[in-house]
Amino acid sequence: xxxxxxxxxxxxxxxxxxxxxxxxxxxxxxxxxxxxxxxxxxxxxxxxxxxxxxxxxxxxxxxxxxxxxxxxxxxxxxxxxxxxxxxxxxxxxxxxxxxxxxxxxxxxxxxxxxxxxxxxxxxxxxxxxxxxxxxxxxxxxxxxxxxxxxxxxxxxxxxxxxxxxxxxxxxxxxxxxxxxxxxxxxxxxxxxxxxxxxxxxxxxxxxxxxxxxxxxxxxxxxxxxxxxxxxxxxxxxxxxxxxxxxxxxxxxxxxxxxxxxxxxxxxxxxxxxxxxxxxxxxxxxxxxxxxxxxxxxxxxxxxxxxxxxxxxxxxxxxxxxxxxxxxxxxxxxxxxxxxxxxxxxxxxxxxxxxxxxxxxxxxxxxxxxxxxxxxxxxxxxxxxxxxxxxxxxxxxxxxxx
Ligand SMILES: *Cc1c(COP(=O)(O)O)cnc(C)c1O
Numbered sequence: 001x002x003x004x005x006x007x008x009x010x011x012x013x014x015x016x017x018x019x020x021x022x023x024x025x026x027x028x029x030x031x032x033x034x035x036x037x038x039x040x041x042x043x044x045x046x047x048x049x050x051x052x053x054x055x056x057x058x059x060x061x062x063x064x065x066x067x068x069x070x071x072x073x074x075x076x077x078x079x080x081x082x083x084x085x086x087x088x089x090x091x092x093x094x095x096x097x098x099x100x101x102x103x104x105x106x107x108x109x110x111x112x113x114x115x116x117x118x119x120x121x122x123x124x125x126x127x128x129x130x131x132x133x134x135x136x137x138x139x140x141x142x143x144x145x146x147x148x149x150x151x152x153x154x155x156x157x158x159x160x161x162x163x164x165x166x167x168x169x170x171x172x173x174x175x176x177x178x179x180x181x182x183x184x185x186x187x188x189x190x191x192x193x194x195x196x197x198x199x200x201x202x203x204x205x206x207x208x209x210x211x212x213x214x215x216x217x218x219x220x221x222x223x224x225x226x227x228x229x230x231x232x233x234x235x236x237x238x239x240x241x242x243x244x245x246x247x248x249x250x251x252x253x254x255x256x257x258x259x260x261x262x263x264x265x266x267x268x269x270x271x272x273x274x275x276x277x278x279x280x281x282x283x284x285x286x287x288x289x290x291x292x293x294x295x296x297x298x299x300x301x302x303x304x305x306x307x308x309x310x311x312x313x314x315x316x317x318x319x320x321x322x323x324x325x326x327x328x329x330x331x332x333x334x335x336x337x338x339x340x341x342x343x344x345x346x347x348x349x350x351x352x353x354x355x356x357x358x359x360x361x362x363x364x365x366x367x368x369x370x371x372x373x374x375x376x377x378x379x380x381x382x383x384x385x386x387x388x389x390x391x392x393x394x395x396x397x398x399x400x401x
Contacts, residue, residue, distance in 0.1 A: 010334040017365045018338045019152050019182055019311035020205035022355030024261075028208055031264035032257045039256060045248020051259060052245065054266040058184060058207075058274065059199055059217040061191040067241050068262075070255040071214030073181035073202030077106045079236040080177055080198040080216050086230030087111025089143045092133050092174070094125045096158075097151035098341040103179050107146065110231055115142070121344060122302040124151075125158035127166040134170035144175040144197075150183035153341045154300045155313035155350060157187060164195040175222050181205060185269060186281045186310045186354045197222040206310070208268070208355045209261045276399065278309075283398060284353045284362055285309035290392045291366045291385030295373075300348055310354035311338065314369075315347060320378045322349045329372035335365055337372075359393040 006014035016023050038044070055066035069075055085091075085107075091114045093104045104114050117129050125147045134142065145167060150157045160178055167176060175197040180189050184199065185206025191199050196219065203213035218226075218238070226238050240251040269277055289307060292299055292314055300313035316322040322339070323346050329335040338350030351369065353362060366386045374380040 006334060008330055008334045012334060015333070015335040015361070015365050015368060017352050018336050019350055019352030019354060020202075021211055022205055022208055022352065023357065024210065025208055025265075025268060025356040027268060028261045028264045032261040034257075034260060036256055039250065039254055047259060047263065048245060048248040048250070051262055051266065054270060055215065055217070057270060058266065059191040060189065060193065060274075061217060061219075063220050064191050064196075064199070064217045065223060065242070066215060066217045067238060067245070068254070068259070069214040069216075069236060069241070070212060070253075070258075071202075071236075072204075072211050073179070073200060073214060074102070074106070075214035075236070076181070076200035076202060076216045077103050077179065078110070079214060079238070080200050080218075081107055081110050081112070082229065082231035082233045082236055083218075083238040084175060084198065084222050084225040084229050085110070085112055085143055088113065090115065090141045091144045091146055092130065092137075092142050093117070093146035094119065094130070094148075094158075096123050096125065096154065096156060097121050097148065098153035098344075099151055099179060099181070100146075100148045101342075103146055103148060114146070120302060121154050122156060122300045122306075124156050124301075124303070124306040125160075125163055127159065127162040130163060131166035131170050134167060134172040134174065137172065140173055142172070142174045144177050146177045146179075148179040149189065150180070150187060150308050150310055152182040152308075152311055152338075152350075153313070153344060155308040155311045156301045156306045157183065157308045157310075158306070160189075160194050160196065168195075175219075175225070182308075182310050182354065186277065187308075188278045191217055191219070203258060203262065206354055207262065208265050209258055212255050212258045213262065280398065281309040281354060283393075283396060284357055284359070285312065286396070287359065287362055287389040287392045288312045288351055288353055288366070290388040291369075294384045294388035295370075295380070300344070311350050311352050313338075313340075313344070313348045313350045316349065317373075317378050320373070320376050322346045324376040325349050325369075325372045325378075328375040329368055332375060333368040333371055335368035335372065337369070359398070363389055363393070
């Protein structure tokens, strides 16, 4: 380790612009910095119940039941699948990036048979194709539809209400599984209104915490499958979790520091108001996109309607290696950018703009991107992107309170 705060060895604040983990607000850090306690004390249920109640507000659900596991988003996938399905069950899934690929992989490793709709990386989920596939399944063999709300690998946000409409138009009873790991707590997400049965997230993105919690929310319709689901499970068994949670406890030792942090993070989000959280992310993202335009570069999302307000994937100019931009940004400018994953390696870099951020932090990151692009051999007119974003933020002020 170096004498400085970040692994880069450079002084000053580290500019964390990967799309998770995100910046942890000082308030949340202070809330986590306290001694351990007995998680079986008589005072503990008040904390558990308050977290589960307030999580419902983040998911926008009244009947859906949130569950908190010591895990990550990937553990959330597994928890959602094994508690509601049996090996051999058929699923329908859309693959449009690395996270949807991994979600499908998780289901396959649990013994499910997945019909995959492949689309271009950079495309959103195609509701029409989902509708057609479900219409063709007259025997209702398909037990679930798997989609990623915000494909973090490509910076693509899909239209989940349209997926629900497609399922209803087909009159199909399959459960709707939505990975909301990089959307819930940042983008508009409405579990009840959109008819989502299993919503999945993790702690280190919109919830502004360290990694370590896998959080899922389960509709009543999905809860009804838990008893009969045939998958083996122990750690992720919702029957144990549900029983313990009713009393305000956990079936095993909870990640207590993270729960204290979650309490504070939920307070912050709810104090701001989820609608304001959503508009804040949109505004920050618009500034980033205006910079990308000014650089003359393209984003990976193939239509503007799919542009993500939590992460922008920037296609690098011809002859420049995206991985080099990222490495130089880190080593020279103390700026962490997201890499291009698997088939996108080297072709793009990602700017995460979710969680605890403001205009000036984003402008600093954009200045770092300009320098790192130049470091890596790209032609850059300094200030072009930063100037465009500055103008956008100045001309579209955030609502003050
Ligand atoms: C980060 C992420 C995941 C994986 O979460 P982990 O916490 O790393 O297990 C899954 N899906 C999406 C869309 C993500 O952005």
